Each structure stands twice: as structure tokens, then as C-alpha cells.
Amino acid sequence: xxxxxxxxxxxxxxxxxxxxxxxxxxxxxxxxxxxxxxxxxxxxxxxxxxxxxxxxxxxxxxxxxxxxxxxxxxxxxxxxxxxxxxxxxxxxxxxxxxxxxxxxxxxxxxxxxxxxxxxxxxxxxxxxxxxxxxxxxxxxxxxxxxxxxxxxxxxxxxxxxxxxxxxxxxxxxxxxxxxxxxxxxxxxxxxxxxxxxxxxxxxxxxxxxxxxxxxxxxxxxxxxxxxxxxxxxxxxxxxxxxxxxxxxxxxxxxxxxxxxxxxxxxxxxxxxxxxxxxxxxxxxxxxxxxxxxxxxxxxxxxxxxxxxxxxxxxxxxxxxxxxxxxxxxxxxxxxxxxxxxxxxxxxxxxxxxxxxxxxxxxxxxxxxxxxxxxxxxxxxxxxxxxxxxxxxxxxxxxxxx
Amino acid sequence: xxxxxxxxxxxxxxxxxxxxxxxxxxxxxxxxxxxxxxxxxxxxxxxxxxxxxxxxxxxxxxxxxxxxxxxxxxxxxxxxxxxxxxxxxxxxxxxxxxxxxxxxxxxxxxxxxxxxxxxxxxxxxxxxxxxxxxxxxxxxxxxxxxxxxxxxxxxxxxxxxxxxxxxxxxxxxxxxxxxxxxxxxxxxxxxxxxxxxxxxxxxxxxxxxxxxxxxxxxxxxxxxxxxxxxxxxxxxxxxxxxxxxxxxxxxxxxxxxxxxxxxxxxxxxxxxxxxxxxxxxxxxxxxxxxxxxxxxxxxxxxxxxxxxxxxxxxxxxxxxxxxxxxxxxxxxxxxxxxxxxxxxxxxxxxxxxxxxxxxxxxxxxxxxxxxxxxxxxxxxxxxxxxxxxxxxxxxxxxxxx
Numbered sequence: 001x002x003x004x005x006x007x008x009x010x011x012x013x014x015x016x017x018x019x020x021x022x023x024x025x026x027x028x029x030x031x032x033x034x035x036x037x038x039x040x041x042x043x044x045x046x047x048x049x050x051x052x053x054x055x056x057x058x059x060x061x062x063x064x065x066x067x068x069x070x071x072x073x074x075x076x077x078x079x080x081x082x083x084x085x086x087x088x089x090x091x092x093x094x095x096x097x098x099x100x101x102x103x104x105x106x107x108x109x110x111x112x113x114x115x116x117x118x119x120x121x122x123x124x125x126x127x128x129x130x131x132x133x134x135x136x137x138x139x140x141x142x143x144x145x146x147x148x149x150x151x152x153x154x155x156x157x158x159x160x161x162x163x164x165x166x167x168x169x170x171x172x173x174x175x176x177x178x179x180x181x182x183x184x185x186x187x188x189x190x191x192x193x194x195x196x197x198x199x200x201x202x203x204x205x206x207x208x209x210x211x212x213x214x215x216x217x218x219x220x221x222x223x224x225x226x227x228x229x230x231x232x233x234x235x236x237x238x239x240x241x242x243x244x245x246x247x248x249x250x251x252x253x254x255x256x257x258x259x260x261x262x263x264x265x266x267x268x269x270x271x272x273x274x275x276x277x278x279x280x281x282x283x284x285x286x287x288x289x290x291x292x293x294x295x296x297x298x299x300x301x302x303x304x305x306x307x308x309x310x311x312x313x314x315x316x317x318x319x320x321x322x323x324x325x326x327x328x329x330x331x332x333x334x335x336x337x338x339x340x341x342x343x344x345x346x347x348x349x350x351x352x353x354x355x356x357x358x359x360x361x362x363x364x365x366x367x368x369x370x371x372x373x374x375x376x377x378x379x380x381x382x383x384x385x386x387x388x389x390x391x392x393x394x395x396x397x398x399x400x401x
Numbered sequence: 402x403x404x405x406x407x408x409x410x411x412x413x414x415x416x417x418x419x420x421x422x423x424x425x426x427x428x429x430x431x432x433x434x435x436x437x438x439x440x441x442x443x444x445x446x447x448x449x450x451x452x453x454x455x456x457x458x459x460x461x462x463x464x465x466x467x468x469x470x471x472x473x474x475x476x477x478x479x480x481x482x483x484x485x486x487x488x489x490x491x492x493x494x495x496x497x498x499x500x501x502x503x504x505x506x507x508x509x510x511x512x513x514x515x516x517x518x519x520x521x522x523x524x525x526x527x528x529x530x531x532x533x534x535x536x537x538x539x540x541x542x543x544x545x546x547x548x549x550x551x552x553x554x555x556x557x558x559x560x561x562x563x564x565x566x567x568x569x570x571x572x573x574x575x576x577x578x579x580x581x582x583x584x585x586x587x588x589x590x591x592x593x594x595x596x597x598x599x600x601x602x603x604x605x606x607x608x609x610x611x612x613x614x615x616x617x618x619x620x621x622x623x624x625x626x627x628x629x630x631x632x633x634x635x636x637x638x639x640x641x642x643x644x645x646x647x648x649x650x651x652x653x654x655x656x657x658x659x660x661x662x663x664x665x666x667x668x669x670x671x672x673x674x675x676x677x678x679x680x681x682x683x684x685x686x687x688x689x690x691x692x693x694x695x696x697x698x699x700x701x702x703x704x705x706x707x708x709x710x711x712x713x714x715x716x717x718x719x720x721x722x723x724x725x726x727x728x729x730x731x732x733x734x735x736x737x738x739x740x741x742x743x744x745x746x747x748x749x750x751x752x753x754x755x756x757x758x759x760x761x762x763x764x765x766x767x768x769x770x771x772x773x774x775x776x777x778x779x780x781x782x783x784x785x786x787x788x789x790x791x792x793x794x795x796x797x798x799x800x801x802x
Contacts, residue, residue, distance in 0.1 A: 003465065003482045055780075360428040360436070360748050362774050376771065378749075378780025380463055387464030391747040398745055399461055400468035400481065401491040401627070 003399065005077075005387060009241040014327040014393040016242075017278065017288045020075060021314050022068075022253075023296030023337025025349040025369055030304045036295075036339065037350065037368035039304075040311040044318035045331065045352070045367040052329075052354035054364040055377020057385060059335050065346040071334030072256040076236065076289075077386030085259070086169065086228020091159045093255025095151045101232040104167040104198065108150070108158040109175065110135065110219035117182045122175065123156045124219040132158060135219055138212050143204050160224065162201065167229060168194035171202065175223035183223055235261025236287065240390055245281055247274045248291035257289055271317045279324050286393075299337030307339050328392045329354040330385060331367070348379060355392035404800065406478075406788060410642040415728035415794040417643075418679065418689045421476060422715050423469075423654075424697030424738025426750040426770055431705040437696075437740065438751065438769035440705075441712040445719035446732065446753070446768040453730075453755035455765040456778020458786060460736050466747045472735030473657045477637065477690075478787030486660070487570065487629020492560045494656025496552045502633040505568040505599065509551070509559040510576065511536065511620035518583045523576065524557040525620040533559060536620050539613050544605050561625060563602060568630060569595035572603065576624035584624055636662025637688065641791055646682055648675045649692035658690055672718045680725050687794075700738030708740050729793045730755040731786060732768070749780055756793035 026035040059066040059074040060081065069090050070080035085093075088105035099105070110132065112121040127135075132152045139150050146164030153159055170189040176182070186202040188195035206222070213220045236244045238261075245265045246257035254264050265281055268274050271292050278288045292314055298307035314331075321329065332351035335344050350372040353359070362376030373379075377388075390396045427436040460467040460475040461482065470491050471481035486494075489506035500506070511533065513522040528536075533553045540551050547565030554560055571590040577583070587603040589596035607623070614621045637645045639662075646666045647658035655665050666682055669675050672693050679689045693715055699708035715732075722730065733752035736745050751773040754760070763777030774780075778789075791797045 003461065008465070358428060358742065358746070360770055363771055374775050376457070376749075376774040378457060378774065380780065384463035387462070388747070389464075391464040391466065396464065396466065396747070398466045398468050400471040400486065401488040 005396070006239050006241075008397045008399055009390075010395060010397050011241050012394055013286065014395065015282070015286050015288070016328040016330070016389050016393050017290065017321060017324075017326045018075065018330045018389070019290050019292070019321065021292045021295040021311070021331065021333050023299045023335060023344065024311070024333035025336025025345075025347050026299065026307070026338040027340055027345070027347060029338065029340035030308075035369050036304060036307040036311055038370065040308045040315065042311060042315040042367055044315045046365060048318060048329065048331065048354045049352045049367040049371070050365040051356065051361065052352050052359050053362050053377050054350065054352045054367065054372040054375030056348035056369070056372050056379045057332060057351045057382040058348045058379070059382045061381065062348070063346050065344050066335045067344070068252055068334060069256060072253065074382035075332070075334055075385065076260050077239070077383050078233065078260065079383050083233055085256070087226030088159070088228040089230055090252065091153060091226070092161055093259070094252040095153055095159050096251040096254065097149065097151060097159065097161055099161075099230040099255075099259070100163065101230060102163070102165070102167060103230045104162040104169060104227060105230065106160045106224045106227045108160050108222045108224055110156040110158065111183070111221050111223045112218050113183070113221045119176060119179045119181060119183060119223070121218070122179065122223060126155045127219050129154050131219065132156065135213065135216065140205060140208050143201050143208070146201050148205060156219070158222070162198070164201070166194040166197060168192060168198045169227045169229035170195045171198060171227040173223075173225045174206070175225045183221060233259050233261075237261055240386065241395065242287040243285050244287040244289065245278075245285035246289045246291070247277050248289065249274075250291070250293050253291045253293070262289060271313060272320055275317055275320045275324070282324060295333065296337045299339045300342055302339050302342040304339040327355060327357065328389050330389055332385070349382070351377060351385060353377065353385070353388060353392065358392050358394075406797070407640050407642070409797045409800055410791075411796055411798050412642050413795055414687065415796065416683070416687050416689070417729040417731070417790050417794050418691065418722060418725075418727045419476065419731045419790070420691050420693070420722065422693045422696040422712070422732065422734050424700045424736060424745065425712070425734035426737025426746075426748050427700065427708070427739040428741055428746070428748060430739065430741035431709075436770050437705060437708040437712055439771065441709045441716065443712060443716040443768055445716045447766060449719060449730065449732065449755045450753050450768040450772070451766040452757065452762065453753050453760050454763050454778050455751065455753045455768065455773040455776030457749035457770070457773050457780045458733060458752045458783040459749050459780065460783045462782065463749070464747050466745050467736045468745070469653060469735060470657060473654065475783035476733070476735055476786065477661050478640070478784050479634065479661065480784050484634055486657070488627030489560070489629040490631055491653065491656075492554065492627070493562055494660070495653040496554055496560050497652040497655065498550065498552060498560065498562055500562075500631040500656075500660075501564065502631060503564070503566070503568060504631045505563040505570060505628060506631065507561045507625045507628045509561050509623045509625055511557045511559065512584070512622050512624050513619050514584070514622045520577060520580045520582060520584060520624070522619070523578075523580060523624060527556045528620050530555050532620065533557065536614065536617065541606060541609050544602050544609070547602050549606060557620070559623070563599070565602070567595040567598060569593060569599045570628045570630035571596045572599060572628040574626040575607070576626045584622060634660050634662075638662055641787065642796065643688040644686050645688040645690065646679075646686035647690045647692070648678050649690065650675075651692070651694050654692045654694070663690060672714060673721055676718055676721045676725070683725060696734065697738045700740045701743055703740050703743040705740040728756060728758065729790050731790055733786070750783070752778065752786060754778065754786070754789060754793065759793045759795075
């Protein structure tokens with residue numbers, strides 16, 4: 001995109017709400033061979049669809065299954081193949097770690113080595129989370145002037161963050177992805193000074209960890225994966241002139257929202273309470289990201305009925321959202337999670353855009369994947385959703401004379 | 402676009418007509434909450450739609466409202482974010498100025514300064530056009546070897562064109578966009594030689610204008626905006642092998658057509674007469690651009706009923722167009738201009754492509770925004786329209802073996 005959207009931005013007090021039902025898209029399954037959206041009773045979403053415009057969105061591109069990072073970046077209008085959130089960073093966001101520009105993050109697995117130093121269990125017998133926390137407390141806090149933060153994720157999983165000057169992400173994994181062989185030595189992927197320095201720090205750290213954990217029965221070493229350096233992203237304020245608030249319960253989504261400069265708002269115990277938070281903070285923000293996790297979770301669990309129920313919970317919250325009198329409402333997901341597949345998928349995501357002042361109504365009167373395929377939005381890359389929402393909120397000026 | 406279309410071009414005597422109803426797209430409004438296209442009685446357009454293929458086109462990209470320049474470049478198959486027509490150039494085209502490679506154009510407003518030299522009226526009391534013409538005649542014709550052309554637009558508006566060697570467009574506006582402050586001095590936006598030279602010329606010009614207009618009661622100075630350098634575009638002949646003729650009444654559209662190398666043909670007093678011109682010149686050209694302004698004008702006026710009538714006028718001209726036996730007909734617009742919004746908008750533009758020998762008919766039997774959303778063309782960037790038309794005219798060879 002060679003067009004710099006920020007040159008077209010104009011501010012006003014119109015409000016945009018992105019209600020994101022994680023993993024909402026699906027494929028047909030269940031007793032009636034319908035998608036969960038087709039099966040669910042959704043009178044309020046259907047009304048929004050009838051009054052609005054619908055379509056199908058590709059978070060990354062057709063055929064590509066997105067992780068949560070790329071999916072949300074697409075939603076927020078960032079080209080997901082340009083702005084990459086590495087695995088280590090996503091794990092750091094997932095434990096709520098407040099990343100700073102230049103931080104280096106990696107995923108750690110606690111593992112069991114035998115006396116010869118070969119890996120016998122890459123997951124250290126899936127130690128309980130409390131044991132993970134107990135062990136983490138014993139590990140180093142700094143090496144060679146770099147701050148070391150180790151944080152428990154769950155069971156055998158943890159996150160490593162290095163904070164220091166001139167760190168590099170050009171490091172290979174130390175996880176050999178096999179048993180019966182030793183962990184790999186930290187190794188730089190290029191010959192740059194920063195890479196040499198980072199390799200040296202990681203080597204010292206691993207050598208200290210090996211000594212400290214020598215007497216542990218299970219978790220006597222760590223394997224590192226997905227070294228990734230955090231580079232600050234341009235914020236939604238810079239790109240779109242928006243003052244954006246995020247209402248999300250799960251750390252990873254709070255993390256991605258904070259990466260694009262949203263303010264993390266308080267959260268309630270369910271979607272209705274989260275919509276009430278938006279109402280309470282209505283005067284302070286002109287963009288709200290409200291995240292609903294459970295359409296994804298039930299999809300990942302392969303629980304068709306539960307996903308249908310969660311969609312009906314989403315539907316029941318729509319009147320409360322409309323009562324706030326937003327100017328633009330978007331309802332969609334960051335990707336599809338068909339309960340039949342128990343995983344994220346590449347299927348394009350049904351989307352509805354509601355904006356009573358400026359919408360061109362299409363013929364769609366139900367919110368589901370099949371109905372959306374015939375909508376006026378057509379099938380688009382997800383990154384365009386944000387600029388369409390901005391246009392309907394009158395926040396973009398004309399391009400060219 | 403990494404594919405060089407010109408390598409695929411083959412010539413033949415098939416004829417393509419682009420009938421462009423400016424600003425034709427819209428959103429629902431009016432007594433029946435329909436778009437103007439839905440409301441209008443359009444049996445001939447509906448027949449073309451039924452025999453052809455329909456879709457929705459984004460002139461620039463989703464959510465972006467195009468000016469007339471980018472909209473028409475999209476129609477002619479030029480990526481509008483790559484080929485930029487600056488504001489000054491569009492104004493020059495609008496007064497019919499024949500731009501040459503290297504010309505520098507800017508918009509001028511006559512303005513009123515007080516005795517301290519502060520702007521009191523940025524529009525000089527909207528002087529009559531005749532007064533603008535009288536004043537323009539007094540102003541310099543050349544400075545430091547650069548030719549100066551000043552041309553009246555209307556009321557307080559005029560166009561400045563500098564023709565000389567090595568001019569630069571890196572100049573800030575001198576219009577302060579406020580009253581009670583002095584006009585801004587000409588200022589370069591970079592330190593290049595061409596910029597310094599251009600700034601010097603503009604400074605001298607403005608200083609002379611200030612002296613010459615000192616005794617004018619209202620228009621005693623000028624404010625300049627949108628300095629833009631004309632760089633020749635690759636022509637439609639080079640890109641597509643087409644011999645293209647433009648039939649457009651308004652200078653701006655004649656200007657954009659001439660930028661892409663079309664020959665400007667004579668015009669009649671209405672659409673039927675313009676189609677008759679195409680008939681008269683039928684043997685000389687294999688591409689005709691016929692521009693119909695009034696769907697945009699009535700939209701900008703917010704006059705729903707008038708836009709409906711203009712669409713019916715467009716419809717009534719279709720039999721005359723068909724009588725010419727064209728091989729490919731495209732009917733669409735350069736952007737949407739909903740009369741509800743009284744302005745250009747970002748809504749994608751309904752398009753129909755008619756080509757009896759090669760079309761794949763879709764299920765669309767009416768030409769309007771909602772019906773087109775379900776068409777076989779889908780939703781596409783507008784720049785692809787030209788190459789689809791070329792394909793249906795058998796003017797493109799196979800890509801790759």
C-alpha cells in the first residue's frame with residue numbers, strides 16, 4: 001500500500017466499536033450440517049446484518065491460517081505479512097509482559113536431560129505450574145548488564161525476556177525437537193556484533209541454569225524457541241488519529257492491543273459487563289476493541305453445541321451495544337475456528353459493518369458465513385476493514401483532487 | 402502490478418466503449434429508501450446487465466474516497482496510488498490548459514490583504530469571474546526565463562503554470578489557510594537546486610503581483626496551493642496498443658483523458674449527440690471514452706430526483722450505443738456520489754461489462770449497486786477493469802506457456 005492513510009485522517013467525535021468474536025467463522029457440521037452461526041438463533045446479529053453490509057474477510061490471504069497475532073493485526077488494519085509478531089513476543093504478550101522497544105523474547109520449555117546430557121523429555125513430564133514457578137524463582141535476574149525476566153506460562157512452558165542494548169533476534173532455537181540428543185548450543189544466524197553479544201549472554205544464562213537446576217529430578221534444563229525482538233509498531237493514533245481503548249480479558253489480546261497503542265481498559269466477567277465498561281468510558285475513546293474469546297475456545301475444544309451457545313451469548317449482548325449509540329459497529333472475528341477442525345483455519349471470516357448514516361445496505365438479512373458470501377462487502381483482505389470503518393465514521397478525507 | 406501488460410497486447414479491429422457515468426454509485430435514500438439506480442427505470446441498462454457480467458469496483462481501495470483524478474486513472478487501468486495527479490495539475494486540466502512534461506502548476510486564490518499585509522479575505526469577496534479575467538491580464542508573462550501562464554478559473558480562483566527548465570514541485574503552499582496573518586513566503590521543502598530556483602521565481606512573481614495589484618480594492622494579492630509538476634504518463638497506446646478517443650464535455654475529464662494520450666474528439670450537447678460523435682469517428686478509434694457528468698453533478702447537489710432522471714437519460718442512450726455494434730461495452734463510474742452525502746464517497750462503484758462474444762453471464766438482471774454485489778465480477782480494484790475489457794476484445798495474449 002503506497003497510500004499513506006495518515007495523510008487523509010480527520011478527527012471527529014464519532015465512535016467506532018469493533019466487537020471481535022475470536023474464531024467465529026466455521027464450516028458445516030453438527031446435527032443439521034450447519035455452521036455454528038447458521039445453527040445459532042441470532043435475531044440481533046441478523047438485524048445488524050440486515051441494516052448493514054456483510055462480507056467475508058481474509059485475515060492474511062486466501063488459504064492461509066492465521067495465528068492470533070496476524071489475525072488481530074489484520075483487524076487493526078496492519079498488513080500481517082509486513083508487521084510480524086514473533087513467537088517469543090506472542091508468548092511474552094500472553095503472560096502480560098509489558099514489552100519495550102528492543103526487548104528480546106523467547107519461549108522456554110523446561111526439559112529433562114539424562115546424565116550424558118541428552119534430552120529424555122522435552123516437556124519435563126509436564127510439571128505442574130506451581131513447580132514451574134518454584135524453579136523460575138531460582139534462576140538469574142541479569143547477565144552482562146542485560147536484564148533477564150523469566151515468567152511462568154503454564155506446566156512446563158515459560159517465557160524469557162532479555163532487556164539490554166543492541167540485542168539481536170538472529171538466534172537459532174536450542175530445542176533439538178527430538179529426544180536422545182543434546183540440546184543445541186546457542187548459535188547466531190549472522191555474524192553481526194549484536195548477534196555475537198546476544199549469543200554470549202544466552203550461553204552464559206543457559207550454563208548458569210544448567211548448574212542451578214542440576215539437582216532437579218525433572219526440570220533440569222530449558223529449551224528455547226522463537227527468539228524475537230520487539231520493534232515498536234506505529235500506533236493507531238499515528239496511523240488513524242484514533243484514541244483507542246481495548247476491553248479484553250485474555251493477556252494475549254490485551255498484549256496485541258497494547259502493541260498498536262490502545263489503552264487497556266478494565267474488564268468485567270462477561271461480555272455484557274465488558275460492553276458496560278465501554279459505556280462507562282464512552283466519552284474518553286473514539287474506538288473500542290471488545291474481545292470475546294469463547295467462540296474460539298469452544299471451537300478449539302471441538303464443542304459444536306457450546307460454540308452455538310456462545311454465539312447466542314454474543315447475540316444477546318447486541319442490544320446493550322446499540323444502546324450506546326455508536327456510529328459504526330463491526331462484528332467479525334480474527335480468524336475461523338471450526339469446531340469440526342478443533343483449530344484455527346484459513347476459511348475467510350464473516351463480517352458485518354453497521355453504520356446507519358452512510359451504509360449501503362446489501363441483500364443480506366442473516367449473519368452467517370453463507371449469507372455473508374453474497375454481501376456488498378464482497379471478499380476482501382481483512383486489513384481493509386479498519387479503513388472502511390474509518391470512512392463510515394467520516395474520519396478519512398478524499399484522496400487526490 | 403509486476404506483469405507488464407504491454408508484452409501481451411495484440412491489435413485487432415474490435416472496439417471497446419467505456420461509457421462513464423460520473424459518480425453513479427450511491428447509497429439508499431429518497432422516498433422509497435432506494436439508491437438512485439434502484440429507483441430509476443432502466444430497461445436498457447438492465448438488459449445489458451442481464452446479457453453481461455456485473456460487479457463492484459474500488460477506484461483506489463476499500464474505504465478510500467477518490468478525487469476525479471484517481472477515479473479516472475483507475476478506470477483507465479492506471480494504479481492511482483502510483484500515478485498521482487497533484488491538485489495544481491488537476492486545476493490546470495480543469496481550465497483546459499495543455500500541460501507539457503516539466504510544467505509546474507498551482508491553484509491560486511485572489512485574496513484581500515489589509516495595510517499591514519495581513520489576509521482579511523482569502524477569497525477577495527468572491528470577485529466576479531470578469532474581474533478575475535481583467536486582473537489576470539495585468540500580471541507578468543515571464544520571469545527569469547520561465548514562462549508564466551495565469552488563467553482564470555471562476556470567481557476568485559485561477560491557475561498558475563510555470564514552464565521552464567528544472568522546476569520543482571517541492572514548494573509549500575503560500576495560503577496560510579487563516580485570516581489576520583500574512584501570506585506565507587514561498588518556501589522549498591528540500592534543498593535541491595531546482596527547488597531553490599523555483600522558489601526564487603515564485604518569490605519574484607509574487608512580489609511583482611503585489612506591486613501590480615496594490616491599488617485593487619479587493620483582489621490585491623494571490624495565495625498559492627498545491628504546487629505539482631507534470632510528468633508525462635505512459636499512454637494507452639504504449640500500455641494497451643489502443644487508439645483511444647475521448648468524448649467529454651468538461652475540461653477536467655478532457656484533461657485526464659489527454660494525460661493518458663487519448664485524442665480529444667468533438668462533443669455534442671447531450672449524451673445522444675456524444676454517442677453520435679463516436680459513430681462518426683467509429684473507423685478511426687478502437688477505444689472510446691464517453692463521459693457523462695450529470696450523475697455526479699446531481700449527486701453533489703443532493704438532488705435525488707434529478708440524479709434518478711439523469712440515470713434514465715443514460716439508460717435511454719443505450720440503444721444508440723448498441724446500434725454502433727461495439728464488441729465490448731463498459732458502463733460504470735469513476736466513484737460514487739450519493740445524493741444523500743452530496744459528495745464523492747468511498748462506496749464501491751457498480752460496473753457492468755458487456756461483450757456478447759466472450760462474456761460469462763452471471764445471475765444479475767438489474768443494473769444497481771445491490772444486484773451488482775452478487776455479480777460474477779465480484780468486488781475488484783477498478784484498475785483491473787481495463788484489462789478485462791481488453792481480454793474480451795481479444796486484445797491480450799496468453800501469459801506464460
